[in-house]
Amino acid sequence: MKGQRLEILPSVQTTWARWVGQHPDTKVLYKEQAIRNSRYEGYFKDPNRIGIFRTHWLMERMPGKNIVHGITSGPHAIAITDEKLGAGQVLNIKVGNDPLVVIRAADGGVRAYVSQIGGQTLHFHRTGQPPVIKDKETGSTWDLGKGVCRTGTLKGNTLDEVVVNLAFWFAWSSFYPNTEVED
């Protein structure tokens, strides 16, 4: 299998409450018994425990245990800080030559999509009362939890979703020392 590469699929990390609240028909991996915490609580909480050993990372940019949401496109990489993706935030960014829209969806997961339809680049924003997400180019309304246009001239179109990696800053910058940062 040498040289073969598996396709990484988009997924999200969130809490059980937020996931089941938005996905009531979800299936859940069976556990033989309830588990009430992580066996790695001590490691997660200790800002001085960075990796296992001999970790090389960009120490001067931010603390190693800061959570970032990392996206790559070819040789290009970007890390978006957790604070940048507060509730209601809609980010229009570029990774290399790829225009992307990044949001924290209602289920708490961070999702990113290539913000192009038919070669036209779209810029998204949250607007109106109650707030909805629209693209500025056509005024179409989008469900960016699924990447689908619900109303307007682009109704029925679906954006291509890309993988977002939730990681500690030390790990992301170790793998991608050339990464940009959105904070």
Added chain:
Amino acid sequence: MVSNHPYRPAKLLVSVMFVWFVFFLITGSVIAQRPEPKVYGIFDGEPMYTVLPPGAIPAIIQPEFLSGKEAAAQMSPEEPVIGVILGGEERAYSMWHLDAHEIVNDTIAGTAITVTW
């Protein structure tokens, strides 16, 4: 009752120091004997180390699933999950559960996937 014996406090101090000396002698030798992690290969120019023996963290090969309602009793609201949506199907994998397995081999909507962190 306070002892007036002039040598008992000194003997106690020496005893305590001896115990600590032996303690550090043992732990220091254990630490010194801990084997260096073995390099088993080079990947992208970086050494890959072995830190656990094979099978130390068993993967889940034949996962079973509950509905959200069935799972409520064994899930905590703040429990972190990996959420996957594929072919219209939605699945959640507890990360606290994955602490002990790290890999789940699953099939969703006919597509074989591996869930890992």
